[in-house]
Amino acid sequence: MGIGDTGRTEVLHTGARTWIKPDENLWATMASQQGHPQAAAAIVQLFKGHYLTGPADDDLQGAVGMCSLIKGITEEKDDGGGTYAKGSAGTVNGTKSLSIVATGPDGETSTLYVAAEGEPYLLRTEQTQGSEPGQLTFSGFKEPLTVQAPPSDLVIDVSVVTDQLTTA
Template identity: 30%
Template structure:
């Protein structure tokens, strides 16, 4: 079986998260951020979130065909990572530590992840199930799930999405006051970003309502340490050690 078959299948649990973006626009001078445009507030929020040492990310988005991708992980600037990723009604635990990515899912998870892959990939399911599958830390899955800086960059990749947004009312996100910024997208969706009004102007939530890929992501626990433990050797399997080829 090819290593690429497995890593590509796993990466589908994070690829859609870049769709969960939102930023910028013109303001009305109301408090908080008195006198600042939505463009200015959004830019400050993106920068503050990028500079944060760590954060917890929890969210979901719907893909084409109706399936849902979920993420619930704590990440830091060093790519330490701990949490879960999911696709449809299955999920897997993920850890990134010591420049190595570890992923553990049950049989159902791997059957779902590899259902579109060649027969030789699907035959590996019994060997992958309920084990911590060890992967190189530089593969696409790590970049999509455990790379905090890359995740923030992906959110802000299309800067046109943070132009022309409007300031809304303040509300609460997990007990913290936030200013809501909104924009109508080209596909009929409504994009929103909630920015903390006290302390650093971190992004607290982004949402996409309507359109083809609705979903939301909540950001919390800024600055909290992320210290994943390396899985026990007896509970891990090396993808290449299973006879997988690297290309």
């Protein structure tokens, strides 16, 4: 998963657990955002090549939110006045698409790009406004996928690190 110019993170998710492995750029960005840019190099060395995980109710598990994105978009619900409008035809990674512009009750808009031929897969979603602009592009539909937990010697439990920091 790429996060703009701030870096990338590998996300692994099984039914019960999520692991993330941020790259060096993302670690440095997170350290700066938390007000500790001088700690970036030490953090990068400490966590380099390792996956982070945490308890099921940990914020880290929120990284899997994108795994539920399609379900959330397709569920019928009363969103308090949001609207959807047919957009224009185009292409996403060489696949013909049709855009759908979703406008929330707060006026923020998101654009969904759906395959215009064959099965109507969600190809991309993007938001250019608001507090969290970004873009997710989907691919590999119907390709077999096996997700396995990373080796235990490469996993760091966030709650253990947090406990150690608060007692230090």
